[in-house]
Amino acid sequence: MEAAKVYVANEEGGSISVIDLQDSLKNTSIDLSESGKMFMAHNVQVATDGKSIWVTAVPMDSTEMNQLVVIDSNTGTVKNRVQLGKDLHVAHVVLDQESRNVFVTAKESNQVIQVDATTYQVVRKFDLGAGHSPHGMRYANGKLYVANMDAKSMSIINLADGKITDVPLGGVAVQTAVTQDDRFIFTSLYDTKEVVRYDLESSEIRRIPLPAGAQGPIQMYATPDSKLLYVADQGELMGRPVSNKVFVIDISDAKVISTITVGNKAHGVVVSNDGQRVYVTNSIDNTVSVIDVTTQKVIRTIPVGKGPNGISYWFETGGMP
Secondary structure, three states: OOOOOEEEOOOOOOEEEEEEEHHHOOOOOEEEOOOOEEEEEEEEOOOOOOOOOEEEEEEOOOOOOEEEEEOOOOOOOOOEEEEEOOOOOOOEEEEOOOEEEEEEEOOOOEEEEEEEEEOOOEEEEEOOOOOOOOEEEEOOOEEEEEEOOOOOOOOOEOOOOOEEEEEEEOEEEEEEEEEEOOOOEEEEEOOEEEEEEOOOEEEEEEEEEEEOOOOOOEEEEEOOOOOEEEEEEEEEEOOOEEEEEEEEEEEOEEEEEEEEOOOEEEEEEEEOOOOOEEEEEEEOOOOOEEOOOOOEEEEEEOOOOEEEEEEEEEEEOOOOO
16 A cells, blocks of 8 residues: 555644554654643644644643644654744644645634745734634635534635635534535534535535434544545533444435444544545544445554544645645
């Protein structure tokens, strides 16, 4: 197989686990601490050109600065730290198709922060408005699709003119997902236990209820052929039990077609570039479950750091968006 790696943000461990898919026994760890200062790694994203890895780092000491940590994908070392500010609670990070710009959600300040990927300077801030609490986010065709937890909406940011459009969803929106055929955007609604399918051409909203026993979805990821959507059902928040399920949605039919048992507190999910494998973080078990797309079964469980959260996939010529 070609060289491929999975990067895992260990929120409680303050580190990034690097899983070498050619030899999963050679897993390495990248420490995010700096001069004795500890950081929670909330999310991680491989750049679309595959040359760098970007991590949202929340300081364990709330008086310190939130950082965007940049890792060199060749050396596995930290090469830069972008100081974003205090009291932000940075959450998710994405890059544009050319890997020129990086975007970070800041929950406490209700903003999306844009960073130049070459100069490492903050170049723009998008203010979503008080009470939005932006969390998850994805990029597609010059626009950002942002899940707002408190506003219970999805914000669409047009990067060309800075215009922001809010789409009410009626539920606590945690994360978004895009299909590579550019047809749909999905948003996970934790409290209503639903996934919303948003048609990019017609703006039609289709609500997809999750099966009985669902405890609340977090991250989602579509296969490269845009046929299936994998949904990590986490639970635990709002006093709910912890879940260990991943739901598989047929994108065309907008229906759940399969339920897969993984580890406890399934949170992050990503799909390989060939569409054959799905990787899911299990935050309580400190593991990553590997799902075979053909059989819809877990074929391997890989130990990682403490409290794995976000997850991203690197391959020889790039990274999964």
